Amino acid sequence: PDPKINDKLKAKYSNLCQLCEEPEKCNYPDKFSGYEGALRCLAHNGGEIAWTKVIYVRKFFGLPVGITPAQPSNEKPEDYAYLCPDGSRVPVTGPPCRWAARPWQGYMTNTAVVKTIDELRSKLSNLYTIGNKNHAVWLKKILELSEKTQPREFKVTGPGEYLDKANYTDIIEREYGPPYKTVRFCVTSKDELEKCQAFSRAAFSRDVRPRFDCVLEESTLKCLETVRDNGADIITLDGGFVDKAKKHYNLKPIVSELYGNLGGSYYAVAVVRKNSLYKSFADLRGAKSCHTGYDRTAGYNAPLYTLLKLNLIKKEDCPYSNALSEFFSGGSCLPGSKDPANKVPAKAAEKLCSLCGGNVDANDGTSLDSKCNADSTESYYGYSGAFRCLVEGQGEVAFVKHVTVAGNTDGKNPAAWAAKLKSEDYELLCPNGGRAPITDFEKCNLAHVPAHMVVTSNSKTEADVDEIRNALLQASTLFSKNPHIFKMFGTYNGKHDLLFKDSTTGLVSINEVSEAQQVYSDLLASINVCEAQ
Structure with a gap:
């Protein structure tokens, strides 16, 4: 699926294109491509063997096909034979020997x-x-x-x-012998693990290779260590974590999410209720805030950058997590703040987690066990979670991405908390002052930032990376066109942003740094000054 890999493989294995009508193009449509084209190549272009279907062999040589009688043909069937897996041959005019078989399509129903x-x-x-x-x-x-x-x-x-x-299971899995290669996805919650395992089964059944496997870790930072140490191969990261992965874990991005017309980027925005009194970021001092997660682009980096740029937080007010907790003194939900790896001061972490609810839908007394976790066990985690925090009155401003409100209102999200919400009841709060409809995100945003990306280890060979990239792109192409087979993008069992962001429409290979990535890198440099001290 990736054009650069495609060109590289064609150049390296040019003999595989040698008998095409246009060897330099080596692509569909070609006179010698497809089931019938392969037979033309065998008969008229110097080919020595053709891989095709029995029905096309019979048509090509004018032999009867089912109830269709024999047809005139210029080809000579007596000059050809089927080559069998055991090395023997049988005439094309008789019963074929086969290398693979597929059962007829049929109708499936449930047991009832x-x-x-x-x-x-x-x-x-x-x-x-x-x-x-x-x-x-x-x-x-x-x-x-x-x-x-x-x-x-x-x-x-x-x-x-x-x-x-029909021997079809064997055919599907026949090529998958030793060495058993896998692409191991690192995940951070049981919900994500469940989706990953379903994704693995669906992709494998549709001939996506190598097989995907899943590795569960307790946090994103743990996943970064695991991928670095070759305990897993890939993880999808927010732009803020991509920067950290590159600088501190020897990882690199290889594939980017796509978001419809915006391609590989999105806008970080601040959302308030339409009936609220907030007119500027200065008005937010003392307010209650809802965030996607610690170190996340839309939920942490972009609002912190905005507050620094507006001088509402002083550049010397290190650590910035403490300054953020003092600015939003009404309380916050910033999932991940209590993770020791993030080194947030204990007092600040308490404030930044004060509005989190854990699993607010649990009715078994365990709802607070997962309070402030940076995964789906915290109901206010992620884009939809931060918006839910605002909707349910915990916070007065939510820092999310530009499609979050639209994706959870006007009937788009059937969950009980969102089913009756109307997009017109929410507005964007602009950094330069004033408010705007949620559709005006290009003019009223905190930052235009790169999409979430899949990263892998820099220690992998180029061939290994190409193999991983191709498997992801192949799965993306397949399932984005056929969501009825598997829903790779969007909610899964009512849970949001598992493996990929809900608003993802596809994946694309990353071959160079985009303008949004460069601008975002500059943004991160300005909010990471405390780390350098």
Whole structure:
């Protein structure tokens, strides 16, 4: 999927393109590409073997196909044979030997419907008769039937048994032998682990290789150590953590999230209720604040940068986490503040965690066990969590990304806390003063920042990195077009921002530093002056 890797592989293995109609292009469409093109290459372009389907072999040589009689052909079937896996050959005019097989497509239902299976079969048969007679468009689009593909009764069987009987499970997994390569995703919560494992199964079943695996750690910082030490291969990070990963953990970004028309960047914004009295950032002194997480771009770095730029926090007021807790003296929810690795002073950490709720939906007495955690066990963590903190009255301002309000209002989020929210009840608070509708984020924002990125270790070989990158891009292309197979982007089991941000629409390879990355790097330099002291 990545153009640079594509060009590099074509240059390195030019012999794989040598027999194409246009070897320098080596891409679809090509006279010698596809199932029929491979046979043309064998017969007329110096090829010695062709990998194709039986039905195309029979068509190419004019042999009967199903109920379709033999057709005139200029090709000579007697000059060709099927090459079998055991090295023998059989004539193309007879039964084929095969290297792979796939069962016919079929209809699946749940166990409750099995009791009325005969009635369902009868309905499908009747629908086929009606649709075929009237040349109905829905016959092909909905039932995937045609005059050449007809419904046929089959005994009720489980999907695994159905695939095994056709030897298809073996075909899918045949290439996956030793050495068993995996791409290990580092995750920080059980919810994320659950999605990661489902993602791994879905990607593997759709022939994405190498297989994805999942490694659970207690925090993002622990994940950075694990990826650095080769205990995992990748993790998706906010821009602030990407900077830290590059400087302190010998990691590098290889893939970036995409956000629709904005591509690989987004805007950090401050959201207030429309009926609030706040007109400027100066008015926020003493207010209650909601943040996505410690060291996160929209929730921590961007607001801190804004307060420093407006001189509402002095540059010499180190540590800045303490200065932030004093500015928002009404209390805050800044998940991750109590993590010892973040080195937030204990008194400041108490204030910065005071508005967090833990798992506010738990009804078993454990709701506060996860209070202020920087993962999905804290209900006010992340973009949607920070907005929820504002919605439920814990805070008076939420620092999120430009699509957070739109993604959780006007029926977009069915969760109980968000189902009845209206976007018109919220506005953006602008750094230069005044407020703006949530749609005016390009004019009213704290920073234009790079997208979240997938990082891996600098110690990996170029070939290993290309393999990881291709697996991610292949999965992204597949599942963004087919979310019914697996929802790679968006909420998962009602949980937000697992593996990737909910607003992600795809992934793209990173080959150079973008303008947004450079600007953001300068922003980070200005808020990291305390670390240098």
